Amino acid sequence: MIETRRKFLKKFISTTVYLSTLTSGVFYSISAKATWPSAYFRENSYRKTLKELFGDQKLIETSDIQLKLPKIAENGAVVPIIITSKLENTQSITILADKNPVPLIAQFNFADTAIAYVSARIKMAETSNVVVIAKAGDNYYFKKRKVKVTIGGCGG
DSSP: OHHHHHHHHHHHHHHHHHHHHHHTTSSOOGGGOOOOOTTTSSSOOHHHHHHHHHTTOOEEEOSSEEEEOOSEEEETTOEEEEEEEOSTTEEEEEEEETTSSSOEEEEEEOOTTOOOEEEEEEOOSSSEEEEEEEEETTEEEEEEEEEEEEEOOSOO
8 A cells, every 4th residue: 555655646746747847837838939920911012012111111222231142043942142331320131032932031120239240032023123221310221232043942
């Protein structure tokens, strides 16, 4: 009888600890989940995407956004891009490809003290302009560069 009682207590304690750990949020945290702005990441035209993201804001062309991007991408599925914004108080950087089925590639938000630097690999459907838009203060600035895609891409 003592041995079955010990087995019962061991199982009871281990089950209690396991359930307590599971429900405490140690393995899963709702606050760590990012929100997904699905309205922006759907098939749309480049112009409509710009309108949805920035409304009627005037976009100012600038040389203070530095782009490191290949002129010819051998594979459109993996195009390296490095963006550095020299604009003071850059709050966000948005990357778009004007001929992609879904023009919005990514959007990055920065804290006030952060250095606005992004390094990524993007997917392009075909030869098109890559447009980078940075928000600094109340203004929106952009720089674009044409990339020729030779094979692959996200269009099939």
